[in-house]
Amino acid sequence: MLRRRVIPCLDVRGGRLVKGVRFRELRDCGDPVDAAERYAAAGADEIVWLNIAAESEGWHELLRAVERAAERVDIPLTVGGGIDRPERARELLLAGADKISVNSAALRTPELIDELAERLGSQCVVVAMDAARGDGGWWTYSRGGMQATGVETVEWAQEAARRGGGELLVTSIDSDGGRRGYDLDLIGRIREHVRVPLIASGGAGGAGDIVAALQAGADAALAASIFHDGDTTPDDVKREVAACGLPARI
Amino acid sequence: MTDVCVVDYGAGNLRSLRTGLERAGAEVTVTDDPARVAAAGRVLVPGVGAAGTAMTALERRRLAGAIRDAAAAGAYVFGICLGLQLLFEASDEDDVPCLGLLPGRAVAMGFADRVPHMGWNDVTPQADHPLARALPAVCYFAHSYAVEPAEAGAVLGTTELGGRPFASVAGAGRVAGTQFHPEKSGPAGRELLRAFLRWSDRAA
Numbered sequence: 183m184l185r186r187r188v189i190p191c192l193d194v195r196g197g198r199l200v201k202g203v204r205f206r207e208l209r210d211c212g213d214p215v216d217a218a219e220r221y222a223a224a225g226a227d228e229i230v231w232l233n234i235a236a237e238s239e240g241w242h243e244l245l246r247a248v249e250r251a252a253e254r255v256d257i258p259l260t261v262g263g264g265i266d267r268p269e270r271a272r273e274l275l276l277a278g279a280d281k282i283s284v285n286s287a288a289l290r291t292p293e294l295i296d297e298l299a300e301r302l303g304s305q306c307v308v309v310a311m312d313a314a315r316g317d318g319g320w321w322t323y324s325r326g327g328m329q330a331t332g333v334e335t336v337e338w339a340q341e342a343a344r345r346g347g348g349e350l351l352v353t354s355i356d357s358d359g360g361r362r363g364y365d366l367d368l369i370g371r372i373r374e375h376v377r378v379p380l381i382a383s384g385g386a387g388g389a390g391d392i393v394a395a396l397q398a399g400a401d402a403a404l405a406a407s408i409f410h411d412g413d414t415t416p417d418d419v420k421r422e423v424a425a426c427g428l429p430a431r432i
Numbered sequence: 433m434t435d436v437c438v439v440d441y442g443a444g445n446l447r448s449l450r451t452g453l454e455r456a457g458a459e460v461t462v463t464d465d466p467a468r469v470a471a472a473g474r475v476l477v478p479g480v481g482a483a484g485t486a487m488t489a490l491e492r493r494r495l496a497g498a499i500r501d502a503a504a505a506g507a508y509v510f511g512i513c514l515g516l517q518l519l520f521e522a523s524d525e526d527d528v529p530c531l532g533l534l535p536g537r538a539v540a541m542g543f544a545d546r547v548p549h550m551g552w553n554d555v556t557p558q559a560d561h562p563l564a565r566a567l568p569a570v571c572y573f574a575h576s577y578a579v580e581p582a583e584a585g586a587v588l589g590t591t592e593l594g595g596r597p598f599a600s601v602a603g604a605g606r607v608a609g610t611q612f613h614p615e616k617s618g619p620a621g622r623e624l625l626r627a628f629l630r631w632s633d634r635a636a
Contacts, residue, residue, distance in 0.1 A: 252447035278447040
């Protein structure tokens with residue numbers, strides 16, 4: 183049976199692991215490859231690296247870190263952030279990423295999704311989107327949640343899948359960092375309308391929140407601080423997932 | 433040390449595969465040189481991306497013929513993910529002819545409720561085969577097409593999706609492969625790579 187997945191997300195900049203509050207007050211937290219390896223040993227089903235560097239800053243260092251990760255981490259690695267053209271996606275895959283994720287650039291130029299899917303295959307193209315509740319639904323924001331786009335999120339999710347996105351990574355801006363649970367309505371709505379795998383993100387405060395996101399229809403749940411702060415481990419979360427009757431890799 | 437030749441046709445992440453094979457005890461050559469592929473005793477055909485693009489790249493670099501030559505000369509040929517699909521006669525993806533080393537074709541997984549099939553799933557052995565001895569296992573998948581071998585005996589392992597089994601390990605003679613990524617499947621995947629390295633029809 184296909185397992186539901188638990189995915190730690192690591193912020194990286196210039197090839198280093200960083201932590202901060204909403205991309206501010208960043209501090210260096212070591213080597214993201216070490217962290218990825220630790221999480222793999224602790225039961226992570228996949229790892230996501232979110233490159234939060236501006237423009238081309240630290241791109242070379244990111245590629246070198248991806249190369250090292252590919253040599254040491256034997257579970258899938260998705261890398262997103264700053265992929266604004268197919269060449270960058272290809273560079274990451276050749277360095278050793280298994281999937282890439284696009285966000286702002288796809289909102290600016292939706293055809294980028296078609297191009298990436300055609301050249302690289304849908305299965306390695308993740309479309310990430312940041313959504314906030316607003317008039318009559320959810321609205322999509324670009325540039326790390328800073329810029330309104332006027333794009334309705336459930337519609338954007340459908341379009342992203344139609345264009346060849348192989349997986350959707352949906353972050354609730356309202357819930358992100360709050361540790362009070364995922365936006366379950368958002369997960370449920372997108373699940374009703376798309377057939378590709380859905381990764382829920384934003385708001386995990388504990389294993390119970392992850393279970394709720396998976397019950398709401400997510401195929402996978404992404405979390406950051408609950409793992410980084412040592413509150414729990416992917417293995418512990420998955421035991422809880424299994425105890426609630428959902429398939430988990432234990 | 434077992435020598436393995438990994439066919440490099442620009443298929444993406446070969447670094448994990450090289451490391452995985454080395455950890456399993458292989459001496460690995462990653463090459464796009466048709467002569468080296470044709471002369472290899474163990475050939476690994478990796479693959480991500482679409483069948484059409486991959487076959488074009490293999491043909492353009494004269495690697496398609498080299499893989500067929502290696503197989504004809506008695507090499508053990510192993511495909512991973514798209515690499516497994518390419519070993520068959522054709523793929524519905526881009527409607528392209530493939531390497532034709534195994535009878536059957538790759539078809540779209542229209543039966544599944546979720547496509548692509550993405551994540552960890554059970555692989556159950558269906559034959560007494562050196563590769564199937566690394567099973568059962570939970571392995572990592574990322575694909576939208578699956579192979580349908582023309583001969584039932586070529587199904588070495590199966591995985592269920594949407595209540596229906598599909599061939600997740602397939603092969604005949606010295607040609608075989610997995611739909612999942614052993615190099616991304618943690619310790620279970622390492623066992624499978626070891627089984628590939630030990631695979632010999634003489635020892636049996």
